[in-house]
Amino acid sequence: MKTAVTELLGIRYPIIQGGMMWVGRAELASAVSNAGGLGILTALTQPTPDALRDEIERCRSLTRAPFGVNLTVLPTASPPPYAEYLQAIIDSGVKIVETAGNCPKEYFDKLKAAGIKILHKCTSVRHALSAERNGVDVISIDSFECAGHPGEDDVGGLVLIPAAVKALSIPVIASGGIADGYGLAAALALGAQGVNMGTRFMLTQEAPIHSGIKESVVKGSERDTVLIFRTLKNSGRVFKNAISEQVVAIERQPGGCTFEDIRPLVAGARGRATLESGNVNDGLVWASQSIGLMNDIPTCKELLDRMVRECRVQLAQAAELASA
Amino acid sequence: MFKTRITELFGIQYPLIQGGMRFVSRAELVAAVANAGGLGFLSAHSFPSPAALHEEIEKIRGLTDKPFGVNLTILPKLSVRPEDSARVILDAGITCVETAGGNPAPFIAAFKEAGIKVLHKCTAVRFALKAQQLGADAVSLTGFEAAGHPGEDYVPNQVLIPAAVDRLTIPVVANGGFADGRGLVAALALGAEGIAMGTRFLMVQESPMPEVIKARYLAATERDTSLICRSIGDTTRVLRNALTEKILELEKAGAGHDAIMELASSQRWVLATERGDPEDGAYAAGVGVGLINDIPTCASLVQTIISDARAIIDTRLSRFVQ
Numbered sequence: 001m002k003t004a005v006t007e008l009l010g011i012r013y014p015i016i017q018g019g020m021m022w023v024g025r026a027e028l029a030s031a032v033s034n035a036g037g038l039g040i041l042t043a044l045t046q047p048t049p050d051a052l053r054d055e056i057e058r059c060r061s062l063t064r065a066p067f068g069v070n071l072t073v074l075p076t077a078s079p080p081p082y083a084e085y086l087q088a089i090i091d092s093g094v095k096i097v098e099t100a101g102n103c104p105k106e107y108f109d110k111l112k113a114a115g116i117k118i119l120h121k122c123t124s125v126r127h128a129l130s131a132e133r134n135g136v137d138v139i140s141i142d143s144f145e146c147a148g149h150p151g152e153d154d155v156g157g158l159v160l161i162p163a164a165v166k167a168l169s170i171p172v173i174a175s176g177g178i179a180d181g182y183g184l185a186a187a188l189a190l191g192a193q194g195v196n197m198g199t200r201f202m203l204t205q206e207a208p209i210h211s212g213i214k215e216s217v218v219k220g221s222e223r224d225t226v227l228i229f230r231t232l233k234n235s236g237r238v239f240k241n242a243i244s245e246q247v248v249a250i251e252r253q254p255g256g257c258t259f260e261d262i263r264p265l266v267a268g269a270r271g272r273a274t275l276e277s278g279n280v281n282d283g284l285v286w287a288s289q290s291i292g293l294m295n296d297i298p299t300c301k302e303l304l305d306r307m308v309r310e311c312r313v314q315l316a317q318a319a320e321l322a323s324a
Numbered sequence: 325m326f327k328t329r330i331t332e333l334f335g336i337q338y339p340l341i342q343g344g345m346r347f348v349s350r351a352e353l354v355a356a357v358a359n360a361g362g363l364g365f366l367s368a369h370s371f372p373s374p375a376a377l378h379e380e381i382e383k384i385r386g387l388t389d390k391p392f393g394v395n396l397t398i399l400p401k402l403s404v405r406p407e408d409s410a411r412v413i414l415d416a417g418i419t420c421v422e423t424a425g426g427n428p429a430p431f432i433a434a435f436k437e438a439g440i441k442v443l444h445k446c447t448a449v450r451f452a453l454k455a456q457q458l459g460a461d462a463v464s465l466t467g468f469e470a471a472g473h474p475g476e477d478y479v480p481n482q483v484l485i486p487a488a489v490d491r492l493t494i495p496v497v498a499n500g501g502f503a504d505g506r507g508l509v510a511a512l513a514l515g516a517e518g519i520a521m522g523t524r525f526l527m528v529q530e531s532p533m534p535e536v537i538k539a540r541y542l543a544a545t546e547r548d549t550s551l552i553c554r555s556i557g558d559t560t561r562v563l564r565n566a567l568t569e570k571i572l573e574l575e576k577a578g579a580g581h582d583a584i585m586e587l588a589s590s591q592r593w594v595l596a597t598e599r600g601d602p603e604d605g606a607y608a609a610g611v612g613v614g615l616i617n618d619i620p621t622c623a624s625l626v627q628t629i630i631s632d633a634r635a636i637i638d639t640r641l642s643r644f645v646q
Contacts, residue, residue, distance in 0.1 A: 143482070158481050158612075183482060185514075185641075185644075186482065186511075187510075188640070190510050222479045223448075289480070292483055293487060315637070317512070319638070319642065322512075324326060
């Protein structure tokens with residue numbers, strides 16, 4: 001399936017596995033790339049820039065197809081050494097990077113100088129336009145349905161994708177709420193040149209998390225996610241479980257809450273431990289509304305082959321209905 | 325032509341539906357949609373009496389010989405009880421009904437017996453399954469993007485439509501966030517067999533909204549709608565303006581139902597419309613308002629949507645089909 005994105009990245013299918021903390025490791029990224037999509041390692045899942053260098057080498061030993069690295073830059077009290085992670089990526093010779101968050105222009109410039117293609121993930125047209133001006137190659141537009149941070153605009157992909165495509169001149173990848181060939185076909189119809197998925201890849205055989213988490217999340221319907229951190233203007237979509245319901249309850253208390261009030265519930269280390277323990281109620285598990293469309297835990301190859309098949313069938317059917 | 329189970333069911337040329345809009349979908353608009361090859365629904369709850377509804381139906385018949393329908397919104401405290409509107413629908417020999425707002429159970433049997441095709445509009449898969457079980461011929465699934473009442477689940481159509489299609493056997497119409505040919509093709513790709521649009525049909529020449537209000541819709545982007553009445557369990561998507569900001573402040577301060585509804589009521593926006601004041605009413609608007617850049621005639625809108633959809637399928641998408 002040739003699109004502007006497959007051509008630019010040198011991949012077979014316009015399907016990308018977006019960065020995911022604790023999930024985006026070599027096992028998964030290489031499986032996606034071997035299946036014809038683009039796998040992406042998540043830089044900050046590695047404890048140090050050197051560990052990231054090793055992980056990139058490990059991924060290379062598992063696939064000869066292109067893969068990328070995600071670098072998410074968030075404002076925190078004690079930031080990780082972003083510049084050193086960036087240097088590790090550049091030194092490793094990886095040719096595709098997914099950026100997210102508040103990535104400084106200086107980082108974009110360094111990546112471009114190294115001949116690296118930049119996919120920038122953002123949640124609104126105005127942020128996309130700003131990234132385009134800063135020289136990124138592709139925008140991954142992340143809509144309200146997505147796992148993680150959908151922004152505060154609450155615009156679903158159905159409107160956000162065409163709005164972004166119209167405003168931008170660089171290619172757009174649709175991200176959020178996509179889990180199958182139906183969603184891929186719809187995204188292409190709306191003008192996207194590919195799709196990005198996180199949760200769907202978290203629920204594959206190769207995702208390096210405990211199978212108990214996969215089995216719990218796959219049972220969820222489209223109504224089984226909640227938005228936390230809404231009151232802190234940093235909305236995050238997670239699986240509905242004991243912890244996320246507790247967070248929302250604390251946020252709803254009269255007078256609201258501060259981050260300190262919920263920190264013990266939402267700490268990254270706790271989320272990581274949950275993914276490893278397999279007990280879905282131990283901590284936050286990030287998940288998209290598209291879990292309502294997932295009924296199995298396939299291999300990446302099964303998933304991608306099926307998506308492409310479904311997409312072709314749906315588009316052929318649409319063509320038939322339109323020409324009747 | 326364009327053929328889906330929805331066009332077959334309602335005997336229409338294109339799978340484009342103008343969903344019921346209180347006080348907006350009146351005879352001129354409904355007839356214009358019908359004449360353009362789509363299906364327009366007259367909103368029964370716009371009228372002060374059963375006789376006035378009957379008169380409007382006759383007016384449509386004077387304007388078109390194509391199929392059209394009546395929207396029956398099932399809510400308490402309407403000026404005309406839904407039972408009385410249903411009686412008019414049956415007596416007038418209407419052939420298509422869009423039920424919405426509440427449980428259609430008390431009405432479906434009588435409609436079906438009269439040979440009326442029933443499209444039930446609802447906001448969640450579980451309600452759609454219920455409608456199917458009750459005998460509805462099709463459902464119109466309302467995504468989070470929709471104007472008016474998108475429900476309390478907040479699931480956009482990109483997920484809601486395939487989730488519904490997977491579990492239903494009757495055909496699905498997608499509504500909420502649709503405004504153009506791209507959306508129509510996306511809906512078909514997601515498994516829907518038609519789209520319903522409100523805000524897009526409010527923004528046509530034949531809609532009775534005054535120019536000054538339409539100008540406000542035209543200027544809006546996808547970020548210019550607000551969800552009001554969340555705090556009283558009746559989430560409503562409207563165009564953001566001075567009044568809706570005030571409503572949100574009241575809600576934040578914990579105001580009660582009556583204080584909120586005094587500002588959010590339909591009476592208020594109807595009066596503001598008459599005065600031509602875009603700031604003093606809670607005007608229903610979908611997120612798709614951000615995709616609307618013109619005020620065409622219905623005929624021109626329908627033709628553009630259909631020709632754009634075909635062009636997308638034939639040029640951009642055909643290369644993916646092998």
